[in-house]
Amino acid sequence: MDSINIQDDFISEDKFKSIQDILLGEDFPWFYSAFPEGNSHPKEQAILLSHYFYGLLKPASDYFNMLTPLIEKIKPHALIRIKANSYPCTSSIVEHQDHTDYSYDCLTSIFYINTNDGYTRFKDGPIIKSVANRFVTFPTQLLHCSTGCTNVKMRCNINFNYFG
DSSP: OTTOEEESSOSOHHHHHHHHHHHTSTTSOOEEEOOOTTOOSOGGGOOEEEEEEEETTEEOSTTGGGGHHHHHHHOOSEEEEEEEEEEEOOSSOOBOOOBOSOSSSOEEEEEEOSOOSOEEEETTSOEEEOOTTOEEEEETTSOEEOBOOSSSSEEEEEEEEEEO
């Protein structure tokens, strides 16, 4: 699908490793987030941990500055939201509900923190595997879903919403 841009090795290995070590470390603050109503997966697997870096037009985390290499590379006109997602390991891959992040024209990018058997699936397009340091950008209106993983402790990514 032409409107989905996939970039591997998005930032330098040293900058990536710095972000990865923090997000996958034992001291990073994750917060429970309820899945939206109507998700079709079992409640016992409906666990999403998140961390908001940016929202309501300002940084929302003491960790915001660690994203500088990513923001400098994206060069957004304006940020809307930046949120990290952590999906704990489950016994089988669980696809979450198809959704769009916002109803208005903007961009969504997903930065994958670790390689695992989870993925992002587009309703009318490809399945994007979770590969560390991969950056995927698409129009926010494209229906997509996330998954958990089965082969590592958690599937982790950072979701960017912004005006390009």
